[in-house]
Amino acid sequence: MLSERLEKELNSQINKEFYASYLYLSMAAYAEDIGLEGIAHWFRLQSEEEYEHAMKIYEFVNEKGGRVVLEAIDKPQTEYKSVKQLFELALEHEEYVTDSINKLVDLAIAEKDHSAVVFLQWFVEEQVEEEDSVNSILDKFKFMREDGMGILMLNKDLGSRE
Ligand SMILES: [Fe+2]
Ligand SMILES: [Fe+2]
Numbered sequence: 485m486l487s488e489r490l491e492k493e494l495n496s497q498i499n500k501e502f503y504a505s506y507l508y509l510s511m512a513a514y515a516e517d518i519g520l521e522g523i524a525h526w527f528r529l530q531s532e533e534e535y536e537h538a539m540k541i542y543e544f545v546n547e548k549g550g551r552v553v554l555e556a557i558d559k560p561q562t563e564y565k566s567v568k569q570l571f572e573l574a575l576e577h578e579e580y581v582t583d584s585i586n587k588l589v590d591l592a593i594a595e596k597d598h599s600a601v602v603f604l605q606w607f608v609e610e611q612v613e614e615e616d617s618v619n620s621i622l623d624k625f626k627f628m629r630e631d632g633m634g635i636l637m638l639n640k641d642l643g644s645r646e
Pocket of ligand 1: 501504533534537581
């Protein structure tokens with residue numbers, strides 16, 4: 485059983501994960517268009533991961549006897565100023581999602597829903613990893629010029645993500 489409020493907030497989190505998936509796909513399309521296929525590859529994998537996050541919550545809501553209600557997904561940004569901006573916006577978005585997950589945990593605790601608290605722990609840990617991986621890419625920008633070889637090296641590096 486799920487409380488009405490928790491069901492509503494989990495549904496809203498499903499929408500946020502789908503939006504993240506859509507946003508990263510939009511970033512992949514941008515990278516693809518400017519000829520940075522490695523960076524596009526990285527964002528496509530990131531987009532797939534976000535889809536999986538949404539589906540994890542989808543399955544949990546169903547298992548708990550709740551009802552999944554899909555809402556419209558917002559249009560993601562399609563034009564970007566630079567490669568660096570992609571990662572800055574990705575980090576901003578991950579920080580927003582981390583905050584949202586933390587609020588969900590607070591709610592699950594307030595509603596005394598232990599199974600939801602346990603379920604959400606996976607997301608708590610995942611967000612640490614997500615922020616760290618984007619942060620470590622952003623760190624590399626400190627050592628390179630935007631239009632230089634650095635971007636091509638990053639493109640090659642991110643293209644090998646499994
Ligand atoms: Fe996610
Ligand atoms: Fe994420």
